[in-house]
Amino acid sequence: MNNKKRKRLIIRSIVLLALAGAIVFTIYSGLTRETQNILKVGDDAPDFKLTDLNGNSHQLSDYKGQGVFLNFWGTWCAPCKKEMPAMGRQYEVYKNQGVQILAVNISESDLKVRSFADQYGMVFPTLIDKTKSVMQAYNVKPLPTTLLIDPEGKIAKIITGEMSEKDIQEYMESIKPN
Known part of the structure; x- marks a missing residue:
């Protein structure tokens, strides 16, 4: 016992x-x-390298000297669906003025992202963060989240939620190189 x-x-x-x-x-x-380091306006934007739907590599530091409109999104995200066409129209206006869009999808399949990009006429680089490492580096929680990165590589603004076309235009204008 x-x-x-x-x-x-x-x-x-x-x-x-x-x-x-x-x-x-x-x-x-x-x-x-x-x-963890929470990014804020004025911080250096963390560098990353991702591949777009065409197999081209994009590294954030390669865009130094240009404004970067860094948009995190998902195919299931209703506000993302609404703002993509407006982003495309503004990209056509600003791409030759030194403002680039990098649209970072959060870990969805190539097929799903390609289908979405075709449906919404995404003419800017569409990247997929397969491991969510870039999303984590930027502390992205809700989708969509957009970071405006100035030509010096600093975070100029962090926007969460849906943007109107007027908002997108104003944001792109604000990060346009002099």
């Missing part, structure tokens, strides 16, 4: 230690997540 009690005590102790370890890990993970 004494042997059974000892085994039960050992098993209970192991289970308690495992639970305590899980709780400590959860608390630690939550605290360290909160201390």
